[in-house]
Amino acid sequence: MTDSLQLRPDQQLFAPALGTVRREGRLAGRRILVVGAGQRQTVDQVPSVGNGRAMSVLFAREGAAVTCADIDPGAAQGTVDWIAREGGRGFVVQADVSDPAQIARMVREAASAMDGLDGLVVNVGIGNQNRFGSENPADWDRVQDLNLRAPMFCAQEAAAVMPPGSAVVFVASTAAISPLSGLPAYESSKAGLMALGRAVAFAGQGTGLRANVLAPGLIDTPMGRDASRARPSRAARPLPFGRQGTGWEVANAALFLISAESSYVNGQMLVVDGGLSIGAVRAAA
Template sequence: MAEQLIEPRRQLFAPALGQAGAAARLAGRRVLVVGAGQRRSGEAEPPVGNGRAMAVLFAREGAQVCCADIDADSAGDTAAWIEREGGWARPLVADVACAETIEPLVAAATQAMGGLDGLVMNVGIANHNPFGHETADAWDAVQNVNLRAHMLAAQAAAARMTAGGSMVFVSSTASISPQSGLPAYETSKAALAALARAVAFASQTNGLRANVIAPGLIDTPLGREASRRRPARAARALPFGRQGTAWEVAYATLFLLGAESSYVNGQVLIADGGLSIGAARSSDD
């Protein structure tokens, strides 16, 4: 991969490959990442997922990290990666579709780390129901994971965070486009912007912030699975002739989580290489 480190025309540098040096940007911080595992893949060398890249990067930058996921083994794998690199991590298990699990999850993370300075909500599901074929139960299932869980986790975190804390909700560029054809997913992700504004507005007197990161087409196990279901997703022209990497999403989230974004509050950062503004080219241009 060394020859890929510097490709300015493709905006491909060491951070995009998870190979940049650390700078202690989260030294002393205590962060809970919900959705820190990743989808199982049959590939011999699958790409890293967004949640795992975030957890590993935050630990590299000096944070203690609680890695929560519905999949205990996957959460454990993320924590083990961090520990192999000399970081501090604890795996936690929770199904955020169940509202009653969220308060205990945040409490357990806070106790394990001796406090809480950061929360990243990287959880989301989708159904495959287009408009005209949606059902109440399927709609509610998506909203409960993609929106209600974020609200409940934010409330639980805000009650425990000290001044200077930050929360980041992971949305999607589906929040600004109807092209996925999945209204439950699109609306749930769009609503995270309003939720972040509400949390930011209510929490600023306590010195807390809340923002949203909205990734575009990212090369992750989940992204590859989506491309297999919809080949046109992978075949389209892309910014810089490539999909993004989970490390690029992680670095954007790191910015929102850390002190460098101290005056950024209630905002949405779109990380799609410019796809949403029509910036794209074929891979061989």
């Protein structure tokens, strides 16, 4: 991949997109909880990096203490191990955020481990394959509970302990602005995150709390690869710059929103899709 940094600028493949180590101290002294910081096991010999893991590692490289929360403690530990190998500070918390009681415990444990909390990233989500006309209440509620209710209560619990100047980032999807997946439960839940981001930003004004939303497009993550194996047309379609995005590109966008560099950006959604949502696509070279 090193050669591609020199040879493929037409694909917008530069060092940050490939996770090349940089340390600029952009989050020095910060204490950030990343919910959904692990990633699933994969059959790939050379696995890609997931969004939650990339964000956690990047935040730690930039000087933050990072609590990595996940329903799978082993997956969270894998992220913390990566952080530790690079000399950073990481902590593991296991939590199933579909249970509000576990959310409260997760926030308490994160704040205790890091001696405070001033940043929160909520990177959770599930979908189902139910099209309009075949949805049922149980499947619908399961998606909404994890994708929308959980982020709400994560933010509410965190806001109660975060000092002025803190920041929240919700990870949505371009499904929030497009019906093309044909999956109304997922699309509706991710669109709801935009409203939630605005609500938290509005409510946080008095205490100097910001909230924003990331909307990634097609990203080369272990979950994305599994989706492409199940639906090959997903990977075969023309894409921006002829490729999918990387978890590091999502992480760099999250880094901007969680850092003080975005201090006057509030209640907004940042789309990270290379231009897919505006039709800027081409066939892979």
